[in-house]
Amino acid sequence: MKKITLILSLILCTAALAQQDTPFEKDYFPNDKDGLKEAKDNIKEGDKLYEQGFQFYKEALPYYEKAYAFNPNSSELNYKLGKCYLSSVYKSKALDVLKSVEKMNPQIATDFYYYLGQANHLAMKWDDAIRCYTKYQQAIQNDPRIKKDPMFDIQGLSDEMTMRVNQCYNGKELADKPIRVFIDNLGDNINTKYNEYGAVISADESVIVFTARRPNSTGGKIDPGLNEHFEDLYISYRGEDGEWGLAENLGEPVNSKDHDAVSAISADGQRFIVYLGKKNGGDLYECVLTGDVWSKPEDLGKNINTDFHESSACYAPDGRTLYFVSDKPGGFGEHDIYVSRKDEKGKWGKPENLGETINTKFNEEGVYMHPDGKTLYFSSEGHTSMGGYDIFKSVYDGNMNKWSEPMNIGYPVNTADNDVFFVISASGKHGYYTSNMKDSKGLRDLYMITFLGPEKPMILNNEDILLASVAAPQKETVVAPEIEVKEAQLTILKGVISDYLTHEKLEAEIEIVDNSANEVIATFMSNSKTGKYLVSLPAGKNYGIAVKKEGYLFHSENFDIPATAAFQEVEKNIELKKLSVGSKIVLRNIFFDLDKATLRPESTVELNRLILLMNEVPTLKIELGGHTDSRGSDSYNQDLSERRAKAVVDYLTAHGIAAGRLEWAGYGETQLVNGCSNGVKCSDVQHQENRRTEFKVLSL
Numbered sequence: 001m002k003k004i005t006l007i008l009s010l011i012l013c014t015a016a017l018a019q020q021d022t023p024f025e026k027d028y029f030p031n032d033k034d035g036l037k038e039a040k041d042n043i044k045e046g047d048k049l050y051e052q053g054f055q056f057y058k059e060a061l062p063y064y065e066k067a068y069a070f071n072p073n074s075s076e077l078n079y080k081l082g083k084c085y086l087s088s089v090y091k092s093k094a095l096d097v098l099k100s101v102e103k104m105n106p107q108i109a110t111d112f113y114y115y116l117g118q119a120n121h122l123a124m125k126w127d128d129a130i131r132c133y134t135k136y137q138q139a140i141q142n143d144p145r146i147k148k149d150p151m152f153d154i155q156g157l158s159d160e161m162t163m164r165v166n167q168c169y170n171g172k173e174l175a176d177k178p179i180r181v182f183i184d185n186l187g188d189n190i191n192t193k194y195n196e197y198g199a200v201i202s203a204d205e206s207v208i209v210f211t212a213r214r215p216n217s218t219g220g221k222i223d224p225g226l227n228e229h230f231e232d233l234y235i236s237y238r239g240e241d242g243e244w245g246l247a248e249n250l251g252e253p254v255n256s257k258d259h260d261a262v263s264a265i266s267a268d269g270q271r272f273i274v275y276l277g278k279k280n281g282g283d284l285y286e287c288v289l290t291g292d293v294w295s296k297p298e299d300l301g302k303n304i305n306t307d308f309h310e311s312s313a314c315y316a317p318d319g320r321t322l323y324f325v326s327d328k329p330g331g332f333g334e335h336d337i338y339v340s341r342k343d344e345k346g347k348w349g350k351p352e353n354l355g356e357t358i359n360t361k362f363n364e365e366g367v368y369m370h371p372d373g374k375t376l377y378f379s380s381e382g383h384t385s386m387g388g389y390d391i392f393k394s395v396y397d398g399n400m401n402k403w404s405e406p407m408n409i410g411y412p413v414n415t416a417d418n419d420v421f422f423v424i425s426a427s428g429k430h431g432y433y434t435s436n437m438k439d440s441k442g443l444r445d446l447y448m449i450t451f452l453g454p455e456k457p458m459i460l461n462n463e464d465i466l467l468a469s470v471a472a473p474q475k476e477t478v479v480a481p482e483i484e485v486k487e488a489q490l491t492i493l494k495g496v497i498s499d500y501l502t503h504e505k506l507e508a509e510i511e512i513v514d515n516s517a518n519e520v521i522a523t524f525m526s527n528s529k530t531g532k533y534l535v536s537l538p539a540g541k542n543y544g545i546a547v548k549k550e551g552y553l554f555h556s557e558n559f560d561i562p563a564t565a566a567f568q569e570v571e572k573n574i575e576l577k578k579l580s581v582g583s584k585i586v587l588r589n590i591f592f593d594l595d596k597a598t599l600r601p602e603s604t605v606e607l608n609r610l611i612l613l614m615n616e617v618p619t620l621k622i623e624l625g626g627h628t629d630s631r632g633s634d635s636y637n638q639d640l641s642e643r644r645a646k647a648v649v650d651y652l653t654a655h656g657i658a659a660g661r662l663e664w665a666g667y668g669e670t671q672l673v674n675g676c677s678n679g680v681k682c683s684d685v686q687h688q689e690n691r692r693t694e695f696k697v698l699s700l
Contacts, residue, residue, distance in 0.1 A: 021104040022073040029071070039070040043077065050080055055226050057087035068097075075105035083115055086122075089436045089443050091417065095119040110143050111136065117164065121387055122416050124175060126168040133168075137161040163362060163381065170408070171386035171416055179410035180452035185439050186432075189246045190236060193442030194229070197434035200262055202269035203317075203371045203426040203492055203536050204569060208244065209235050209272055210446060211261040216249060219257030231259040233274065253296035254287050260297075264314040267371050267426075268494075268534035270527060273300070273313045281309040284324060291529035303340055303348050311335060312421070316369045317536035318512075318522040322348060323367045323376070332359040337367050337378060357403045358394060365389060366421040370428075371536035372490045376403070379420040384408045387416030391433075413449055426536060427567045428488040489539035491561055492569045496531040497547060500575040505531030506549055508576065512537070513544035515558075515589060515602040539565045542602065544589035546609055552576040553697070554613065556606060558588040579617065584696040590648065597643035599651060607651055610695070614657050621699045623663040624648045629690040630669045630677045642666030648693060663698065 022028050024043065029036045046063030049056040064081045071077070078097040085094035098116045101108060117132030140157050185191060192214065199210040213229040223230055232255045236247040249255065254274065263284065264273040270289040274297045275282055283305040285297035299305060304313070306328045313324035320342045327335045336359040338351040353359065360382025366389070368377040374396045379389040383406050391414055392406035408414060413422075413431065424431045431449035497508045507528035512535060514521050526533040526547075537543055540563035547555040555574050577583045589606035592598060599607075614620055626641035626648075645664040653659050669677070672690050676682035 020073060021075045022071055023076070024067070024071060024074060035070050039067040042067040046080070050084070054083075054087045057084040058089075059227055060084050061088060061090075073100070073104065075101045075108050078104075079108050079112065079115075082119065086115060086118055089440075091119075091122050095123050095125075110139050113139065121164065121168060121171075124171060124416055126172045130165050130168050133161045133164050159361075164387075167385050167387050167416075170384045171411075174384075174386050174408060174411045174414065177410070178412055181413060182450040182452065183412070183435070183437070184448050184450070185437070185441070186244060186446045186448055188441065189244045191441040191445040195443045196234075196446050197444050198262060198421045199432045199434070199446045200265040200272065200423055201425065201432055202265060203267035203534060204494060205425050205430065206238050207235065207265070207269035208238075208247075208432070208446075209233060209250075209262045209265055210247070212247075214249075218249070218252060218255040218260075221257065223259070230257065231261050233260055233262050250294060254294050263312045264368075266315050266319060267317050267492075267536045268524065268532075270525075271315075273315075275311060280305065280307050282311055284310050284313050289527065291527065301348050303350055309335070312366055314368045317371045317373045317538065319524060320522060321369075323354075323369055324351070325365055325367055326351075332356050333361040333363065333382070335363045335365055337364050354403065358406065363389070366391075368423050370424060370488060371426040371492070371538075372488045373536070373538040374398070375488070377409075377422055377424060378406075379418075379422065380406070386411065386414055388418035389420045390414040391419050391422040426488060426490060426492050488567050489563070489565055490567060491537040491539070491559065491565070492534065492567075493537055493545070493559070493572060494532070494534040494569070495571050495573040497526045497533060497574045497576065498531050500577045503575075505529065506552075506576060507531075508533075508547050508549040508552075510535060511546040511548065513546070513589070513605045515542040515544045515591075515605070518601060518604045520605065537561055539563050544602075544605055546589075546606070547574050547576065548609075549576055552578055553583050553585045554609060555585060556588045556609075579620075579697065579700070581697050581699060584694055587648075587693045587695060590693045592644055592647070595640070597640065597647045599647055607648070608655075611652060611655050611657060614652070614661065617700070619700050620697065621661045621663075623665060623696045623698055625664075625694045625696065626666045627671055627690060627692045627694065628669050629687040630672060630680075631687065634668060638666055638668035640666075641668045644693065 024036060024040050026033065026036060042063040046060040046067070049060035061084050064077060064084060067077055068081055078101045082094045082098035082101065085091055085097070094115070098119050101112065102116060106112060113132040113136040117129050117136060120129035120132055137158055140152070140154055190196065190208070190210070192212070195213045197211055199208055201208050211231050212234050213231055215229060217230045217232040219230060221230055222228060233250045234247040235250055236244045238244055254260065256276070259277045261275040262272055263275045266272065272287055274285045274287060276285055276297065284300045286300055287297050288295045304310060304322070304324060306326065308326055308328040310324060310326045313322055315322060322340045324338055324340070325335050326338060331353060337354045339354060340348045340351040343349050358364065358376070358378070360380060362381035364378055364380045366379040370377065375393055376396065377391060377393050379391050381389055383392055385408070391409050393409055394403045394406045396403055413419065413433070419433065422431055422433045429451055431451065433447060433449065434444050435447050436444050437447070497506045498504060499506060506526065508526050510524045510526065510533055511520055512522040513519065522535070524533060524535055537559060539561045541561060543559040543561065545557040545559065553576065555576055557572065577585065587606055587610070590603045591600040593600060624645045626645035628637040628641050643666070645666050649662045649664045652662055669690070674686050674689055676686045676690060
């Protein structure tokens with residue numbers, strides 16, 4: 001019995017010693033003077049870095065860890081080690097060392113519970129984090145040293161703790177209802193052992209541009225303030241096999257010897273926005289692709305860049321609208337989201353704050369407008385964040401002229417850590433963001449999120465619905481139904497523009513028209529080397545599309561995309577015909593009332609485009625030809641086609657085109673383009689192809 005008591009006493013004594021605060025002094029380590037000296041030397045080296053500020057905390061880690069291996073029971077070392085872990089990619093290691101400080105010496109610093117709260121928060125230990133944040137909030141209000149120090153904003157810190165406590169409650173709720181996703185590392189061609197982050201993608205996911213800190217940065221130097229390599233932009237293209245090619249440094253003139261970080265890319269991948277930190281704490285610039293050469297970054301102008309911090313931006317699909325983030329005075333919080341639109345001279349106009357539905361009294365960052373033109377993704381410390389920045393989405397209602405209440409996109413995409421700079425594909429199936437997971441290649445890596453949609457109830461096979469006894473329950477085989485993922489409602493139109501005869505790739509202007517409003521809503525250019533173009537067409541409009549190049553007849557297309565239309569990618573290669581005698585094109589955006597020769601208002605932009613061509617080439621003489629489908633009698637179709645052709649000529653002469661330059665002819669159903677004659681079963685689309693107005697060049 002005495003022997004058992006002695007053993008228990010020894011165990012309790014050892015346990016008590018394990019919790020004892022043990023400083024690095026010779027009295028505690030009388031038998032290992034060399035080990036103590038080495039540990040103290042490591043602490044000294046670590047302290048030199050630690051005292052330079054949080055940017056150098058991660059550099060102090062190797063020294064502190066060596067000292068910790070010698071003595072893990074120093075509250076002072078564990079406190080510093082915990083803070084350093086929280087400023088590194090190894091944040092999860094902070095919790096254990098800070099918990100040991102609470103057992104040994106929780107009064108070590110007024111801000112101790114601030115950091116222990118963070119560590120618990122990141123570990124999703126919500127209740128422990130709330131307890132620590134509350135303790136810190138009480139500490140700063142009661143500490144006389146803080147009250148006397150003008151450097152401390154007690155109210156601001158108290159508000160931050162209230163925010164963090166609310167984030168923990170949000171985290172509880174969100175973590176209980178995770179969304180269904182796959183999260184995959186983008187692989188060795190994108191990620192390295194260095195930092196990769198802030199990816200942006202073209203609408204069709206064929207191009208990715210991202211920021212990285214690698215030894216081969218332009219200039220190859222290390223930022224002395226951060227003790228890391230300078231940032232550069234890298235680019236990668238997706239191959240036909242669906243894999244990303246080896247990322248390449250974009251080099252000069254895009255990258256400089258300073259920090260260069262990508263912020264946004266246009267839907268077609270032919271222009272992007274760069275963040276440069278050279279002045280005013282950071283400004284926004286634009287690079288444009290001409291052929292295969294990127295331009296030097298150009299300042300976005302005084303209405304975007306100010307004396308304050310402009311940190312990120314994105315394009316709307318029309319190319320004429322820019323959303324950006326700034327901490328300039330007059331906002332609702334620190335960094336707010338603003339919108340600016342291009343004027344007639346191509347300059348960005350006076351910005352507007354998006355308002356308190358989007359912006360909070362905390363920070364908003366990482367803004368991204370989806371190619372549908374109405375769904376805004378952004379990161380915020382406010383709203384229902386579960387920790388740091390979370391990613392939210394809000395949808396703009398054009399009829400009501402307001403944004404919907406921002407919705408947290410959910411856990412595990414959002415975490416208790418900062419989740420910023422999220423972009424999503426046009427289809428809505430894939431998202432891209434930065435994280436540091438177990439399969440990381442090194443530090444921060446880029447990942448693709450595949451959204452699986454909501455889980456549906458399991459369906460039982462009939463033969464598996466069996467009665468089971470209590471003693472011998474039968475296992476049921478269940479079949480899960482296929483999950484339908486809700487896709488974005490838009491059409492991606494892409495292809496190559498070339499010469500009809502030579503097939504030479506052409507740089508041409510692509511004009512997008514809202515036919516119902518008779519308004520040109522966007523203008524783009526195809527690439528001068530590849531002829532490639534890509535435009536995003538949000539659902540709910542009838543679009544007229546015109547492709548124009550000097551010396552060529554313009555080409556027109558019509559896309560009527562209902563509001564309920566699902567996502568689709570349409571590939572349309574366009575061959576432009578040179579302006580020569582005998583050339584003929586279809587005017588696809590001239591519309592008539594049903595069975596009448598009355599021009600509808602939606603035809604105005606196309607007709608005015610034809611007038612412009614006639615004025616630009618004053619020697620041009622053309623024939624307007626009317627065509628019908630095969631339904632109806634021959635005589636009726638002939639008469640209708642003649643009247644429609646003459647209606648177009650009448651419009652042109654009424655707007656100043658000399659009648660002697662115009663001829664008209666009706667061809668009825670005699671020149672069908674697809675063989676849909678009487679007696680042949682055809683679709684509405686095929687009949688529509690036959691109902692057309694053409695013009696033919698008679699002379700130059």
